[in-house]
Amino acid sequence: MFGMRVRIALAEKGLKYEQREEDLRNKSPLLLETNPVHKKIPVLIHNGKPICESLIIVEYIDEVWKDESPLLPSDPYQRAQARFWADYVDKKVFTLGRMVWRTKGEEQETITKEYLECLKVLEGELGDKSYFGGEKFGFVDVALMPFYIWFYAYETLGNFTWAKRCMEKESVSSSLPDRHQVYEFLLEFKKLNGIE
Amino acid sequence: MEEEVKLLGAWPSPYSYRVLWALSLKDIKYEYVEEDLSNKSDLLLQYNPVYKKIPVLVHGGKPISESLVILEYMEETWPQNPLLPQDPYDKAMARFWAKFGEDKGPIFMAIFVTVGEEQEKAAKEAKEQLTILEEQALGEKKFFGGDKIGLTDIVLGWMAGWLDVIEEVSGLKLLEAETFPRLHAWVQRFKEVPGIKEQLPDRDEMLVYYKKKREMFIGSVKP
Numbered sequence: 001m002f003g004m005r006v007r008i009a010l011a012e013k014g015l016k017y018e019q020r021e022e023d024l025r026n027k028s029p030l031l032l033e034t035n036p037v038h039k040k041i042p043v044l045i046h047n048g049k050p051i052c053e054s055l056i057i058v059e060y061i062d063e064v065w066k067d068e069s070p071l072l073p074s075d076p077y078q079r080a081q082a083r084f085w086a087d088y089v090d091k092k093v094f095t096l097g098r099m100v101w102r103t104k105g106e107e108q109e110t111i112t113k114e115y116l117e118c119l120k121v122l123e124g125e126l127g128d129k130s131y132f133g134g135e136k137f138g139f140v141d142v143a144l145m146p147f148y149i150w151f152y153a154y155e156t157l158g159n160f161t162w163a164k165r166c167m168e169k170e171s172v173s174s175s176l177p178d179r180h181q182v183y184e185f186l187l188e189f190k191k192l193n194g195i196e
Numbered sequence: 197m198e199e200e201v202k203l204l205g206a207w208p209s210p211y212s213y214r215v216l217w218a219l220s221l222k223d224i225k226y227e228y229v230e231e232d233l234s235n236k237s238d239l240l241l242q243y244n245p246v247y248k249k250i251p252v253l254v255h256g257g258k259p260i261s262e263s264l265v266i267l268e269y270m271e272e273t274w275p276q277n278p279l280l281p282q283d284p285y286d287k288a289m290a291r292f293w294a295k296f297g298e299d300k301g302p303i304f305m306a307i308f309v310t311v312g313e314e315q316e317k318a319a320k321e322a323k324e325q326l327t328i329l330e331e332q333a334l335g336e337k338k339f340f341g342g343d344k345i346g347l348t349d350i351v352l353g354w355m356a357g358w359l360d361v362i363e364e365v366s367g368l369k370l371l372e373a374e375t376f377p378r379l380h381a382w383v384q385r386f387k388e389v390p391g392i393k394e395q396l397p398d399r400d401e402m403l404v405y406y407k408k409k410r411e412m413f414i415g416s417v418k419p
Contacts, residue, residue, distance in 0.1 A: 036332070037296065037328060037332065046285075049285055051285070051288045051289075051292075052292055053291075053292055053295055056288050056291045056292055056295065057288070059288070059291070060284055060285070060287075060288040063284040063287070064284050076269055076272040076273050077255075077258055077260070077269070079268075079269070079272065080260045080265050080266075080268065083262075083264075083268060084260070084261060084262055084265045087262055087264075087265065088246065121246065
């Protein structure tokens with residue numbers, strides 16, 4: 001999921017890169033060496049030097065290849081807003097979203113409600129804009145898009161026009177897996193972990 | 197053109213102090229508003245409707261919330277006495293460690309809200325994070341930011357002013373000088389930095405405050 005953010009950013013900048021698929025149940029020596037602290041993906045290796053944490057990587061990409069499709073606005077206040085909302089995606093959408101799949105019964109109901117509330121807050125922030133970044137696709141859009149494929153199970157949410165618009169971009173559609181595949185994967189995950 | 201700067205904070209929140217330190221280091225004039233978190237002002241609710249938390253920096257009437265977001269904004273708006281390096285890679289590394297410090301905060305607070313076996317377990321986890329900070333984040337450097345303090349030092353600044361109070365109140369030591377000599381030295385150094393030195397919370401007042409909080413969490417404090 002977080003790897004998708006980096007792929008979208010790299011595609012937005014039109015960059016060529018080598019992609020290595022990691023088996024997270026059997027992590028490679030390269031992963032353990034380049035991210036010894038967290039041992040997680042994504043890791044971007046640029047000129048032999050590793051960068052970890054998806055949003056930090058995206059900011060790095062945006063700074064190094066700053067002339068092509070900027071993801072963060074140039075105004076410091078707007079940048080602060082973008083960072084705030086990307087952080088909100090991490091703090092709320094990600095954290096609550098994953099709990100929805102891991103709970104059941106009353107607990108799941110409460111968490112789902114909270115989760116949908118968060119999505120409503122995001123909808124409010126999006127407002128009438130084409131993208132969270134305004135007229136152009138930007139940092140918050142990159143941060144949130146990978147989670148869109150998880151929304152499939154909650155069609156009650158409604159307004160997916162934003163998501164459809166993002167999916168029309170080559171850089172996004174080529175970077176995200178098919179959401180039906182994700183749905184199947186999650187059903188399997190639930191079965192394997194005994195979550196009814 | 198100078199625009200008004202206001203900080204909504206609350207004593208003794210370390211998050212509040214992060215912004216106070218940055219304001220002090222960059223020599224920015226500001227108005228401070230102390231918030232009563234048990235009775236949040238309309239101003240706070242208006243400026244931070246999403247989280248309703250402090251700190252909130254208000255610049256020219258426009259609010260910014262979340263201490264790390266505030267610090268990055270301050271860095272871009274007032275570049276004097278920079279907290280981040282210029283090189284994009286070094287900047288990414290600084291952000292990585294700042295985020296690490298931020299994310300691991302709750303692990304340290306766990307010793308404060310637990311007792312007995314649970315507390316021992318929390319202490320063990322906390323010491324693992326200290327080892328990472330000691331060996332990988334700080335290493336042989338004077339500060340996390342290198343020769344001068346930077347973003348990560350500010351994010352971890354709570355270890356300089358708050359940790360020993362938390363340790364005393366919780367009844368156990370985490371940052372032992374023999375086990376973590378570099379971190380221990382860093383704490384002393386950090387407290388002496390001009391700009392930080394004048395902005396550290398009073399230890400006695402903190403003891404009273406955190407003792408009360410712990411009592412609330414635990415019921416009664418063990419001798």
